[in-house]
Amino acid sequence: MSETEPNDWQKRLRPYAFITGCLAVVLLLALPSVFNGITGSHQTIQDRQTPVALDQMRPTGEMFLFDPMYDNMDRGRHDLMRGAVVDPTYYAQASFNRGDIVYFDGSGVSDRLGLGVSRIVGLPGEKVKVDAGRIYINDRLLDAFYGQAHVRGLDQEAFLQLPDTSNLNVESILEEVYQFSLAELTIPPDTLFVVGDDWLRSLDSLRLGPIPASLVEGKVVGICPGCSDPS
Incomplete structure (x- = not known):
């Protein structure tokens, strides 16, 4: 038998080598989908x-x-300065949802507040934190238009590009708004974490915790x- 001719063992192993090779190809093709799922849906909360x-x-x-x-709640258009339409019966048959703009009596939270509106960001039982102007829910980035610091609808990049x-006080706004951080807290039962769309105003x-x-x-x-x- 020549040196290049396969022996009996090599012949017997050929089918297994073929199957192993196929399985390796399938695994390699599947890995991107697996990792895309981890870095996408499992590390962000989307709205x-x-x-x-x-x-x-x-x-x-x-x-x-x-x-x-x-x-x-200003996003550059002053939409909610006047003429907000409130449905007082809405939550009689519906649950609170992230992204809802609620009408509430703020005097029950602070003597600096009265009747007002704000947006639900966190729900009971969730853990919320803010890191450098970005909101995280249960350690997952809140991937929504209201999930990061804005001033009059401007994110930090757009704010720094303002012509005048x-x-x-640019340095103060950068520090107090766009670099604002909040240690993680768990939202208690029967409370909501609400945030206005304009963090400066x-x-x-x-600042006050869940309501x-x-x-x-x-x-x-x-x-x-x-x-x-x-x-």
Whole structure:
């Protein structure tokens, strides 16, 4: 038998080598999908359902208009300064959801607050923390338009590109807003972690902690521009 001719053992092992090779190829093809799942869905919490802007509508039924006159929810358009449409019956048949804008009595939390609106970011039982202006829920990055620090709808990069910041304390805003951090805390039962969309102008759970869900008196379901203007 020549040196290059396979012996009996080599012949017997050929089928197994072929199967092993096939399994290795399948595993290599599968690994990217596995790791994509880990780095994608398992390390972030996504919200692609909550709209950035509320629909325009007129109140119907038991809905009513509320004029916050406070720009804690400003994303550059002053949408929720006036004419917020509140549905006081919404949570009678629905659960609180991340991304909801709730109408609540802030006087039950701080004497600096009254009736106002803010956005639900964390739910009971969840762990929330903020690291350099980014919100994490249960150690997962909140991948949503409201999951990081904004000032008038601007993230840090856009804020630094403003043409005129002479009337702003840029260093203070960077430190207090875009680099703001909060140690991890667990949201107690029957409470909500609410954050305004404009971190510079909002007094919310970032500073005051979770609010009792019992203080929520409705959900903001839309806006009615002009409805609050005197006729």
